[in-house]
Amino acid sequence: MTAAELAQLLEATVEGDTSAELSGGAALEVAGPHDLVFVDSRDAIAGASATEAGCILMRADVAAPAGKTVIRVPKPRNAFAKAMRALVPTERPQAGIDSTAVVADSAVIGAGAFIGPRVVIEDGVCIGADAIVRAGSFVGRGSSVGDGASVHANVTIYAGVEIGERTTLHSGCVIGADGFGFVLENGRYEKFPQVGGVKIGSDVEIGANSCVDRGALGDTVIRDGAKIDNLVHIGHNCQIGNHVVMAAQVGLSGGVRMDDYVVVGGQAGLGEKSHIEAQAVLGGQCGVLPNKTIAGGKAYWGSPARPHREYLKKMALVDKLPEILAELEALRARVEATTTER
Amino acid sequence: MTAAELAQLLEATVEGDTSAELSGGAALEVAGPHDLVFVDSRDAIAGASATEAGCILMRADVAAPAGKTVIRVPKPRNAFAKAMRALVPTERPQAGIDSTAVVADSAVIGAGAFIGPRVVIEDGVCIGADAIVRAGSFVGRGSSVGDGASVHANVTIYAGVEIGERTTLHSGCVIGADGFGFVLENGRYEKFPQVGGVKIGSDVEIGANSCVDRGALGDTVIRDGAKIDNLVHIGHNCQIGNHVVMAAQVGLSGGVRMDDYVVVGGQAGLGEKSHIEAQAVLGGQCGVLPNKTIAGGKAYWGSPARPHREYLKKMALVDKLPEILAELEALRARVEATTTER
């Protein structure tokens, strides 16, 4: 693709060598003559003049380095992501069912789908058109995988799970295992029924080795566009809103509700039935107590989670403790001197 | 099953339409005429009159909503769990060894067991009667799986592991990987031998993608009835008591001892050779230092873990810091005024 063609795709203008051939993208420092790069920070601007990249994405209000080919875009990072989807299309395995896959007769495999080696697909499963299910994955009885979805190698989908269109499940993730619910009966824990399902929307991405448990009664739900990183635990009956983002190792107990566009930092933990309102941002290692509601649109930090400003103030006060102590002793000395003196 | 039959199973009395046919269970708000529901809180009582459920489990001291069929039980939640085991029996795959499973000649497969597609069972393995080993799971040389145990898809059991009767392992869990022990020798870490085994008792449940490492010398042991959630790490040589409960993402270093009926909240971390006495409750995100003993029968919170009351007091004092500071300044002003005045 030439710089001119790429500019057209991005609905942007190009300066310099419009015929420069681009075949990929890279970081500024290592880019070669056929690589696209982007500049979106003051540091990057400094590095731009030295790059050997074939083309640079940058904002219109930044001076182009001499002799470089530049495409002007309002958001260089976003434009880079879009350009890369065109320059480096995701490789797809060829459609078809591998001869070593074990597919139940009653399963329906959509047109253009790829079912990899050693995949096991049980009765009544429906795999959508153009979906990819890679080697060693398991899809349990009656579950469905949407059109264009991508299930990487060694994923486990229990029975009773719905995966939406274009959703990606990375390797090792487990969808639909039993929720963690027991009743204590004569000194023994007996299982509380975990007979609900899991419904995952479209354009969701779930990271490697993450777990989404099935509902106890009723379903665990993850809505469209949610992005979930590796090793995340989502307990039974959680309701995850559209376009929620969770970093790695976040843990949600049962029944957590998260409204749209919530962002959760790594290793945060949410108590059961807590409710995080829309666009709240929880910092890494945050803790939210059970049944707690976190108001939307603000950032929180700490365990238990507090509004970020309040958290910072509190931390600053703790840091001030040596001063407070010194102050207190000085004052006591002074009072003592005063009273003794009299 | 009719309401009358269910009442008999629960050794309870029924009021209303004893012939009501029940085929499942649900939450109050979504239940239909063939669903069982239970009422165990003040909120639930309010919702009970509107439910369309065919039958309600409730305590004898609560007024039944008009026109409903009610079974009187002392613990509605427990009774519901028991009823559901009868109403919705766990579906079992048909006994037999799938033709795509790879089973060593020297392995012994018990009567009624199910060995799923693509399972690999190595030499000398013993699978108990009526046990289920689902697709893609691996059982290493000489390990055993007890009668009636349930190993879900894509589980890995290394060599030298014993799994007890009726124990459930969810997908992706890994039992018997090497413990994490090294010695530093000439600037390089060399493996300390990890040649012990893993012994898991009866009626244990281990969640998806959890890991139980083998012992270094001697075994890692999990006793009967322990319930362990997803993504939990249990290090080498841990000794987990009967009926211990651990929520998701808990981590145990090597050699942790946990006595019977300990309960551990999500994301708690326990240092090596710490010892948690019987019936202690550790809150979510708790931290226990290495070699520390936590006294039994009480609740703990925070990192490092403190008795819950003490933790709350401490937190309250930290929250009081702005007041303390204000107080201190007021006092200083006063002292200054006093001394200046003189």
Add this chain to the structure above:
Amino acid sequence: MTAAELAQLLEATVEGDTSAELSGGAALEVAGPHDLVFVDSRDAIAGASATEAGCILMRADVAAPAGKTVIRVPKPRNAFAKAMRALVPTERPQAGIDSTAVVADSAVIGAGAFIGPRVVIEDGVCIGADAIVRAGSFVGRGSSVGDGASVHANVTIYAGVEIGERTTLHSGCVIGADGFGFVLENGRYEKFPQVGGVKIGSDVEIGANSCVDRGALGDTVIRDGAKIDNLVHIGHNCQIGNHVVMAAQVGLSGGVRMDDYVVVGGQAGLGEKSHIEAQAVLGGQCGVLPNKTIAGGKAYWGSPARPHREYLKKMALVDKLPEILAELEALRARVEATTTER
């Protein structure tokens, strides 16, 4: 192996029955007459006289218990690790490709390698000499596994990953899944390209169910001799130095740099692009903020992480809050009495 032979291997002297036959090792309390044991602490010395072990490794400056066979070594624990490698050699499956493995024609399998049942190896993969790839593992297009490496059952290696010589990957670990990077475009998260690779050095060990994401642009790198425990998350473009040690459930956001010999305690979390200098030690549950540099050679604790001494002082001051408050009130009473009195 006799005690005399073992002493020769360890370049050490033996006292007692030099012909004692040794076939394994055990803990002091459970060792039998053919077991080797080691004594490296005051407690262990006390236990040594009661052991039934056939031979004891101990330092030269400790009195040998009467009637025991003893080998004198400067570091008993290290010597034990070395001895055990000789006494209990790791069992290796016989070289060859299992008939149920699915190996692409263009893949190259080294001499002496073992490819287990149900393994899937894609186009262009290179498996080194004497490497072991156990049942159910997947190696994606173009990836390589070094000579003598050990890939346990049900591991997933995506395309574009290099695994070094003698490196061990435990079951369930996932190497090369997409990094977690998105741009927000018209209210939807679009994937930022994750087209880099993963390079893992020699003699690395990665625990069960751990995840190492591929680089966004450029590679994620783990250098020689690093030891990583279970359920660890390593984000895209992290650079992990030689002989770094990470305990279980540690999480690294994208772009974290860790220099040589860093040690990280369990459940610690590191923000993106943080930089941990050589030989720093981070305590369990530590938190490091994004872009933060942690100076090398010291121990850190808490979240956010502080030098250990500073952390302890701070904790001590918080514990002193009740005293501070009491002091303040006493002082106020005194001031009030003084001013009223006048």
